[in-house]
Amino acid sequence: MSARLRDVVDVLRTAYPPELAEPWDAVGLVCGDPQATVQRVLFCVDPVEETVEAAVECGAQLLVSHHPLLLRGVHGVPADDPKGRLIHRLVREGIGLFCAHTNADSADPGVSDALAAALGLTVTGPLAPHSEGARTGLGRICTLPEPEPFGAFVQRVAGGLPATAWGVRGAGDPQRSIGSVAVCGGAGDSHLDTATTAGVDAYVTADLRHHPAGEHRAREEVPGTRVPALVDVAHWASEWPWCRQAADVVAAALPGTVEVLVSTRRTDPWTIHAAGAATDPGRAPE
The missing domain is CATH 3.40.1390.30 (NIF3 (NGG1p interacting factor 3)-like)
Known part of the structure; x- marks a missing residue:
């Protein structure tokens, strides 16, 4: 048994109805052939280099992210643009991208x-x-x-x-x-x-x-x-726990047809935390 990309999209649209999205949001299928066969789906918070790479490495045919890739209007996706580069990589690798943002917040x-x-x-x-x-x-x-x-x-x-x-x-x-x-x-x-x-x-x-x-x-x-x-x-x-929720939704709706995985790659932009050395804000650190 196998599933089509459209089957997974239908499950996600049912769980996270697009009509719940805020008017300014951009949710749904960003790229991918609805008729393509899907055997493995990777869930993540951010559609960025790290998670696209993870999708390639694990052999996923669909990447489901919480945050949109193309939230604001664009006039092109050239390969020398960061977001365009991701789109080109996804298309070359045969990986679809689906985003559920404020509709997933409100569902x-x-x-x-x-x-x-x-x-x-x-x-x-x-x-x-x-x-x-x-x-x-x-x-x-x-x-x-x-x-x-x-x-x-x-x-x-x-x-x-x-x-x-x-x-x-x-x-x-x-x-x-x-x-x-x-x-x-x-x-x-x-x-x-x-x-x-x-x-x-x-x-x-x-x-x-x-x-x-x-x-x-x-x-x-x-x-x-x-x-x-x-x-x-x-x-x-705060949003990473949703990835497991969404993965379980797809697994339950399409049992035995699609393998679901959750990305553990931390894509929070902050990478260093340093505590202040001075306890008295009026005194310089020693």
């Missing part, structure tokens, strides 16, 4: 469900549902098996995700009890207010910026105001 289950599972959390619903009562939407509201101090929760997050140079950062009282959590895979500081309104104890997301995070924490000084403690993780790490 049920989706990216944030996979993040919650990696952290040992139980999902109770979406953080920002598409409509009242909907199960689809960005982010997820979750509960812990048992409340635990924020310091221990930050360690839980670090232990549940792949290590990166970015690491895991927490903003909040280490002794604060954490029982309810909001998670949002990828950049999620636009939902700081949503997490606050949800009344959760902590919010886990990626790419938290200085000013939004600082302004969020400053609200704690207002009497009667309680805001979630913050956990900031690497963008790539």
